[in-house]
Amino acid sequence: MISYKCFLVLSILINLFTVNQGHVNQDQNGGLKNMKKVSFPLNLKSTENIEINRRIKNVSKIVDFVFETSSRIRVRPAIQNITTQHIEKYKEAIRRMKALDSNDPRSFAQQALIHGAYCDKYSPADLPSMPLEIHNSWLFLPFHRWFLYFHEKILRSLIEDDDFVIPFWNYDDPASMTLPSMFDEPTSPLYDPLRNEELRGSTKLLDFRQNPNDPEHRLTDVETIQNNLQVMKLQMVTHSKTSRMFFGGKYNPDSLLKPDTPGSCERAPHNFIHNLVGSKLTPKGQDMGLLYTAARDPIFYTHHMNVDRLWTLWKDLSSENKDPHDSDFLETSFLFYDEKAQLTRVKIKDCLNPSALGYRYDNVPILWLNKTRTPQFETFIKRKASEVLRKVTFPLDLISTESITVNRRIKNRSKAEKESVEEVIVIEDIEFNNGDSMSFDVHINPSNTVIRTDISNLATSFVNVPHVGRCDVKRRLFVGLTDTLDEIEADNDDEIVITLVPREGNIKISGLSIDFFDKHDF
Ligand code: C2O
Numbered sequence: 001m002i003s004y005k006c007f008l009v010l011s012i013l014i015n016l017f018t019v020n021q022g023h024v025n026q027d028q029n030g031g032l033k034n035m036k037k038v039s040f041p042l043n044l045k046s047t048e049n050i051e052i053n054r055r056i057k058n059v060s061k062i063v064d065f066v067f068e069t070s071s072r073i074r075v076r077p078a079i080q081n082i083t084t085q086h087i088e089k090y091k092e093a094i095r096r097m098k099a100l101d102s103n104d105p106r107s108f109a110q111q112a113l114i115h116g117a118y119c120d121k122y123s124p125a126d127l128p129s130m131p132l133e134i135h136n137s138w139l140f141l142p143f144h145r146w147f148l149y150f151h152e153k154i155l156r157s158l159i160e161d162d163d164f165v166i167p168f169w170n171y172d173d174p175a176s177m178t179l180p181s182m183f184d185e186p187t188s189p190l191y192d193p194l195r196n197e198e199l200r201g202s203t204k205l206l207d208f209r210q211n212p213n214d215p216e217h218r219l220t221d222v223e224t225i226q227n228n229l230q231v232m233k234l235q236m237v238t239h240s241k242t243s244r245m246f247f248g249g250k251y252n253p254d255s256l257l258k259p260d261t262p263g264s265c266e267r268a269p270h271n272f273i274h275n276l277v278g279s280k281l282t283p284k285g286q287d288m289g290l291l292y293t294a295a296r297d298p299i300f301y302t303h304h305m306n307v308d309r310l311w312t313l314w315k316d317l318s319s320e321n322k323d324p325h326d327s328d329f330l331e332t333s334f335l336f337y338d339e340k341a342q343l344t345r346v347k348i349k350d351c352l353n354p355s356a357l358g359y360r361y362d363n364v365p366i367l368w369l370n371k372t373r374t375p376q377f378e379t380f381i382k383r384k385a386s387e388v389l390r391k392v393t394f395p396l397d398l399i400s401t402e403s404i405t406v407n408r409r410i411k412n413r414s415k416a417e418k419e420s421v422e423e424v425i426v427i428e429d430i431e432f433n434n435g436d437s438m439s440f441d442v443h444i445n446p447s448n449t450v451i452r453t454d455i456s457n458l459a460t461s462f463v464n465v466p467h468v469g470r471c472d473v474k475r476r477l478f479v480g481l482t483d484t485l486d487e488i489e490a491d492n493d494d495e496i497v498i499t500l501v502p503r504e505g506n507i508k509i510s511g512l513s514i515d516f517f518d519k520h521d522f
Pocket of ligand 1: 115119135144270274291294304
C-alpha cells in the first residue's frame with residue numbers, strides 16, 4: 001500500500017523527473033481552442049493538439065542547483081576509523097532528522113520515500129510506460145550521489161555543524177566485513193529492527209556469495225574474506241573494462257519491454273549488501289532487501305557512500321575509465337529537497353567531480369586490487385567441449401546447471417587491442433519476476449561439477465534486489481572475458497564453455513553471445 005503522504009511526494013517527483021529523451025513542444029499559435037478529442041494509438045498524419053490535465057499545480061518553486069562558493073573539501077572517513085565523537089554526532093543528526101514532522105521533506109521518513117519513489121516502477125498516470133526507475137541503468141550511480149549529497153547536507157544543518165560527513169561502510173575491506181557496531185545498538189537512532197538477525201553482534205562475516213549454511217562445504221572466515229575480495233576484483237576490474245560495463249546501459253524509458261542493464265558495481269557488491277542486510281523474517285527482506293524500503297534503514301546511507309566511493313576508485317584505476325559523455329546522461333535531471341526544504345533541480349553533469357561538491361573519500365588500503373586466484377581449469381581442458389556437452393537451445397529455462405559452448409571468432413589479440421576493446425559475453429533477455437529474489441552464477445570453463453562455494457572459475461553472479469510490485473522484467477548481463485581468459489590460459493581456445501548455475505527464482509534466458517566493446521561506447 002502506498003500511503004497518501006507518499007503519494008504526494010511521488011506525484012511531485014513524477015511531475016518533475018526529467019530524462020533527456022525528447023520533449024513535447026507546445027504549438028506556438030496556442031492550439032488549445034477548437035480541440036478535437038484525440039485518441040490513442042494516434043496515427044500522426046497531421047498536426048494534433050492534445051490537452052493534458054495537470055493533476056498537481058503550484059508545486060513549490062523549483063530552483064536550479066548552484067555550487068557552494070567555498071572550495072573546502074570534507075573527507076568522508078571509513079567506518080572503522082570513525083571517532084566516538086563523530087559517531088555521537090551522526091546519531092544526534094539522525095535523531096533530529098527522525099524527530100522532524102513526517103510531512104517535512106527533510107524528515108527521515110520522507111528521505112526514505114524519496115528513494116522509494118525513484119525505484120519502484122511508479123509511473124505518471126498518463127505515461128504508464130515511463131516508470132521512474134533509477135536502478136539497473138547508468139542513472140544508478142549519479143542518482144545516489146545526489147541523494148547522499150542532499151541527505152548529508154540536511155544532517156549537517158540539523159546539528160549546525162558544517163564539517164559533518166557520513167562515513168563509508170567499506171565492506172570491501174576485511175576490517176569492515178561485518179555489521180558495523182554503531183548500527184547495532186537497539187536504543188540508537190541508527191538501529192533498525194528489520195535486519196538480518198545473523199549479523200547482530202558484529203562478528204558474523206558478510207558472505208558476498210550468500211552461500212547456504214551447508215555443513216559439507218562450510219567456508220572458514222579466511223576463505224570467505226578471500227572470496228569477497230575476489231568478487232570485488234571481478235566486479236571492479238574484470239567486468240568494468242568499459243564505461244558501459246561499469247555504469248550499466250542507457251536509461252530505458254520502456255523498461256517493461258526492453259532489457260535493462262545494471263552496471264558491474266551495482267550488481268555486486270551493491271545488490272549483495274542489500275540482500276544480506278535485509279531481514280530474513282519479513283516477506284520481502286525489508287528493510288534493506290527491498291528497494292522500496294531500503295532507505296528506512298540508516299545503514300543504507302553508509303552503504304551507498306561506499307558505492308559512491310567505488311565509483312571514484314574506478315575512475316582512479318585508469319585514465320581510460322571515464323564517465324559517459326553522452327548528453328542524454330549529462331543532461332538528465334533529478335529533484336531533491338535541500339536543507340531548507342527547497343526543491344532543487346540537479347543535473348548529472350554537475351555531480352561528476354566530487355571535489356566540486358565539497359567532498360572526497362579518505363584513502364584506505366584497497367586489498368582486492370591485486371587479488372589473484374588459482375583457477376581450476378585442467379579438468380576441463382582434458383575434455384573435448386563439443387563432444388561432452390549436450391546441445392542447449394534457447395530460450396532456455398534455467399532450472400538446473402547448464403553448460404553452453406561458445407565459439408570465439410577472434411582470439412589471440414595483441415595486448416594493445418585487448419586494452420582498447422573488451423571481449424564480452426552478452427547474456428540476452430534474462431527474464432524473471434522483479435518482485436522475487438533471483439540469482440544465478442556464471443562460470444567459465446569449470447570442471448565437471450561446480451561446487452557452489454568454489455569460486456575458482458566464477459566469472460560473476462547476477463542477483464536481483466526485489467521490488468514491491470511483481471512484474472516480469474528483462475535484464476541483460478555483460479561478462480568481461482579478456483582478463484579471465486588470460487588468467488585461465490584459454491585465450492588460444494576456439495571455444496569456451498560458459499556454465500550457468502541457477503540459485504534462486506524462475507529464470508529464462510533468450511541467448512548468449514560474444515561481443516566486443518570499445519572503451520567508451522554505449
Ligand atoms: Cu537505490 Cu541501493 O539502492
